[in-house]
Amino acid sequence: MTNLPLDAFTAELQRLHAEAGQVLTAVADDTALELARVTFLGAKSGRIRQVQKGLGQVAKEDKPAAGRQFNAVKTAVEELFADAQQRIDAGASPGAVEAVDVSLPGTPLRLGRVHPLTQTIRRVAAIMGYLGFEVVEGPEVEDQWHNFEALAIPAEHPARDPLDNFYISVAQAAEPLLLRSQTSTVQIRVMEQREPPLRIVSLGRVYRPDTADATHYPMFHQVEGLLIEPGTTMAHLKSVLRSFASSFLGGDVHVRFRPSFFPFTEPSVEVDMEWNGRWIEMGGAGMVDPAVLEAVGYDPDVVSGFAFGLGVERIAARRFGVADIRDFYRNDVRFLEQFSDRGQV
Amino acid sequence: MIVSLDWLGEYVDLPPVAEMTERLLLAGLNHESTEAAGSDTAVDLEVTSNRPDCLGHIGIAREVAVLFDRPLRMPAVELPPVSGDAPVRVTIEAGDICPFYSARVIRGVAVGPSPDWLVRRLAAVGVASVNNVVDITNYVMLECGQPLHAFDLSRLAGNQIVVRRAVAEEPFVAINHKQYALTDEMSVIADAERPVALAGVMGGAETEITEATADVLLESAQFAPLPVRAAARGLVLGSPSSYRFERGPDPAAVEWASRRAAALIVELAGGRLDGPVAEAGQLASRPAEIILRSNRVETVLGVAVAWDRQREILRSLGFVEREAMADASRWAAPTWRRDCWREIDLVEEVARIEGYDCVPENVPLAAQPVQRSPRERTVRMVADVCVAAGFCEAMTRSVVAESFEAFDSPWGGVAPLVCRPPLVRGADHLRRTLIPSLLEARVGSLAAGAPHGDLFEIAHGYIIRPEDAQDGGSPVEEPLLLTLVTGGDFFCGKGLATAVLARLGLQERPTIESGATMGPAGHGVCFQPFVSPLLAPGRAAEIVLQRSGFPTCRIGVVGEISPSLGQCLNADEHTVVVELRIDCLEFIVDEEPARVALSSFPAIQRDINLVVDEAVSWGDIVAAVESTRCRELEAIRLGEIWRDADRLGQGKKSVVVSVRLRSPETTLSAEQANALVAAMVEACTSRVGATLRA
Structure with missing residues (x-):
């Protein structure tokens, strides 16, 4: 037998690889594919088989290298064949792939949404979280101590009028319970359980007998913040609310206080934030009334604190440009799907 | 309180109206409007309930006088002298x-x-x-x-x-x-x-x-x-x-x-x-005497106001300084300011007149670490699953019509909680389940033309606790519920429930009895037939939580809606609901699940064709297979179920159980796999009477 130089064997392999590549990427139907298979991969006299015969003529010391090269090309050609077969099976023709109408709809994948009020609550809770406030929750069916007395709203206070609250008579309770009219109730519960320092936000549903209209609903959501630490002043309150407003609205937002009246804070203020050159109402706030601190067993001469409350519906309506807050409770997915939180939560 | 400027000017010299209303606004009298009233001007001011003194022109004039440092003119009243007895x-x-x-x-x-x-x-x-x-x-x-x-x-x-x-x-x-x-x-x-x-x-x-x-x-x-x-x-x-x-x-x-x-x-x-x-x-009057410490305003406001200025403000408001002490003074409140009776009230008066603009807005707060509570994290996780599944979050009213509550609740509470007045007309029952509310939302939304009504809600139910479970606490329990509603059959609902539970790390177990196979996590859930007026008979399940060391408890229900509920709400009966008590699942977010290293050895897939009695459930079969405690059993899947009385016999069904076997240490041989499968078949034979299909 004549010796076949390794170079010649390699060259033959490369030629085979190139030709197979040309043919197999161009074949367009089963007949051509079968022909190509016989030509290149035929068991008896296919080109691969032919070249393999040449392997025997390579010098003994070159055999391992030649064998490796042969195997690599053989595998490559088999892959080319498999690709061609797959392409033909899929009905595509080479060089003339049928273009799709890219404007046709994609396969639908529907994502849901969290409710715009939830988006707003999450955002508020996240911002307050950066400021060290922890979210707390409490019961919606409350007793009169937590909803009124501990909040310095005595029995004769008009806020306790039966027409202004949703009272619930429960046989097991000594006095009627009620659907809480504010989430400050949770603050009382936390203060009763824990010692200062405290930074909490209580949030959830609250209930007041308002006739439903564009700006009122008998059920709505509140977020209330409470901070109790020695040495707390209104300057801390203003600074925290400014940080909050800046984070919520973006940019450096100023806030201002207007005197107001709430039974459980003294001094009490309405808080405005400056938005697009206008002062808009943000919520109520104030220093926790000493009577409230005493009611939960704190010493008002030792600790002080502030509280603030935001109406979630109101800020959501403003943030999203919703004119009628009743829309938040209509639960039509065409409405709900419009609210993308844009990664802000 | 509407004020006439012409009238108000009788008691105090007025500044320009815009300046006046702006200053009043920042002192506690909200400016609602200023309108021309003939040759006069009417200014509407909002007066908070603690300030009845501002429900008259003189009271407003006093505020203006104090804020603009102008004298207040009280009208002189002179009555002619009278004598004799009163005629009435x-x-x-x-x-x-x-x-x-x-x-x-x-x-x-x-x-x-x-x-x-x-x-x-x-x-x-x-x-x-x-x-x-x-x-x-x-x-x-x-x-x-x-x-x-x-x-x-x-x-x-x-x-x-x-x-x-x-x-x-x-x-x-x-x-x-x-x-x-x-x-x-x-x-x-x-x-x-x-x-x-x-x-x-x-x-x-x-x-x-x-x-x-x-x-x-x-x-x-x-x-x-x-x-x-x-x-x-x-x-x-x-x-x-x-x-x-x-x-x-x-x-x-x-x-x-x-x-x-x-x-x-x-x-x-x-x-x-x-x-x-x-x-x-006798005139009821409570003339308060109040001591104001000179440093108190700064302690509350975070900014100092000169002591002389504080005293000037109080005097101008009508407070009388009864006694001046070293760093405090004692004040008598004016009769018209019954809202002022404590030191903090005087602090507010000083702050209000001095103006809150003096309070700094850039005082830093010490950093404090915060953690999301298990409740928050649980709610986030389950909401994310619902959103990913294409559901929109709804919010429905907590208080519903009695007709909704008539369908009972999976969560107990026989006695209704009724509120007065009703939340809205006809709705005075605090709900014990969200299912009817959410169903109503779906029906309403679809009727209005929404493209779909796949909704979820996370909200509380309200239940009167059994007397013995009250522990001196509130008689009302408020389970936190996640409810989903969609079109489809029972299995569609079960798939949703399983996905939510799996996200929390709770896997389905075949039967309650197989607690021993609960795995390292020590918990799992089991679906069992459930009967409720809310759900279609035979097409509903309760979801029972098994947890090592705790009694089993119902944490969810899933099912097609009952015909009567569908009728009541005009809902398509091809509707399925899921309700989970996520307050009972919060514990799990604090558990770090054990990780399982992936095996690098190949798996062997085998189908086992069993014939069993109709009454044998899939769960029974799974339990039987699992009873072999086969370490190599990686997964059990349902292949198919079919029935053919001629070939299988009356009352029989064929169940194809697909098992995947894999060893962490070695490549399983066909013989090894055969032996494992044989043990599983034997377990099925002895436990549920299964035979291999010829």
Whole structure:
């Protein structure tokens, strides 16, 4: 037998690889594919088989290298064949792939949404979280101590009028319970359980007998913040609310206080934030009334604190440009799907 | 409180109106509007309920005077001297409702139109002119905040005034000429025979001042806030008078207003005073004395206000410094500021007048670490699954119609929790499940044309706890529920429930009995047949939580809606609901699940064709397979179930169980796999009577 130089064997392999590549990427139907298979991969006299015969003529010391090269090309050609077969099976023709109408709809994948009020609550809770406030929750069916007395709203206070609250008579309770009219109730519960320092936000549903209209609903959501630490002043309150407003609205937002009246804070203020050159109402706030601190067993001469409350519906309506807050409770997915939180939560 | 600028200018020199309203706004009187009223200007100011002193022009003028450092001019009141006895007798029988009552008699008045200035001023603040005497009572009320009433004395029986409780059902015709039925909780001003006014709320038609009136009885009294409020609300008869009495006018104004009005009547309607004022009772006044420490304002505000400035502010507001001490002083509050009785109230007065703009807005807060609670994290996780599954979050009312609650709840609570008044008309039952509410939302939304109604909600239910579970706490339990509603069959719902539970790390277990195979996590859930009026019979399951060391408990239900619920809400019966008690699942977010290293060895897939009795459930078969405790058993899947009475026999079904076997240490051989499968078949044979299909 004549010796076949390794170079010649390699060259033959490369030629085979190139030709197979040309043919197999161009074949367009089963007949051509079968022909190509016989030509290149035929068991008896296919080109691969032919070249393999040449392997025997390579010098003994070159055999391992030649064998490796042969195997690599053989595998490559088999892959080319498999690709061609797959392409033909899929009905595509080479060089003339049928273009799709890219404007046709994609396969639908529907994502849901969290409710715009939830988006707003999450955002508020996240911002307050950066400021060290922890979210707390409490019961919606409350007793009169937590909803009124501990909040310095005595029995004769008009806020306790039966027409202004949703009272619930429960046989097991000594006095009627009620659907809480504010989430400050949770603050009382936390203060009763824990010692200062405290930074909490209580949030959830609250209930007041308002006739439903564009700006009122008998059920709505509140977020209330409470901070109790020695040495707390209104300057801390203003600074925290400014940080909050800046984070919520973006940019450096100023806030201002207007005197107001709430039974459980003294001094009490309405808080405005400056938005697009206008002062808009943000919520109520104030220093926790000493009577409230005493009611939960704190010493008002030792600790002080502030509280603030935001109406979630109101800020959501403003943030999203919703004119009628009743829309938040209509639960039509065409409405709900419009609210993308844009990664802000 | 609507203020006439022309009128207000009588008591203080006014700054430009915009400047004035801006300053008042920042001192606690919200500016609602400024509107032209003829040649005058009407300014509407919102007065908070703690400031009845600002329900009169003088009170507003005092604020302006303090804020702009201008003198306040009080109108001089001079009455001609009188002698003799009072011509009427006043008796108070209901002292809790009326602490003090005074009556002044003016005889020989000429009732007629008011002078132009009076008509104009009243018109500017939205009060129509009636006649000179009535106008004067309104005018003085709007001046000093003390409501007054004038009676035609000739129509009062027995020359006497009795303040007493009404007799139940006692009829009364108010000056609006409507008849009201009184209750014995209301208080009236009566003459010797009958009620002539509803105390603090409104006068009566029979004794009103008319053109024919010659003798006037002028009432100036103090009424307790709550009874006035109750009467006004009970009869839906609120008035400017009741509005003020509910808030508590200045006690000192009772006497001043009476003299002021009497002087004006004499001046504008003629007539003469008859005798001294007739009085009964004691004026309730609580003159507070308050010590203010000089450093207190800074402690509260975070910014210092000079001590002299603090004292100047308080003095200008009418506080009297009774005693000056080293670093404090003792103050007497003015009679019209009954809201001020503690040190903190004085701090607020100083802050309010000095202006909150002086409070810094850049005080840093020490950093504090925060963790999301298990509840927050649980809610986030389950909501994320729902959103990923294409569901939109809904919010429905917590209080529903009784008809919704009639379908019972998976969460117990037989006695209904009913609120008064209803949340909205017809809805007064606190819900125990969200299912009907969410279903209603779906139906409504689809009917309105929404492209789909796949909704979820996370909210509380409300349940009365069993007596023995109350522990002295609230009798009401509020499970936190996640509810989903969509179109589809039971399995569609179960798939959703399983996905949510899997996200939390809770896998389905075949049966409750197989607690031993719960795995390293020590918990799992099991679906069992469930009967509820909410759900279709035979097409519903309860989801039972098994947790090492705890009794099993129901944490969810899933099922197709029952025909009756569908009918009630007009819902397509091809609707499925899931409700989970996520408050019972919070524990799991604090558990870090054990990780399983992936095996690098290949798996072997085998199908086992079993024939079992119809009554054998898939769960029974899974439990049987798992009972082999086969370490290499990686997954069990349902291949298919089919029935063919001819080939399998009556009452039999074929179940193809697909198992995947894999060893962490080695490549399983076919022989090894065969042995493992054989053990599983044997377990199925012995436990559920399965045979291999030929």
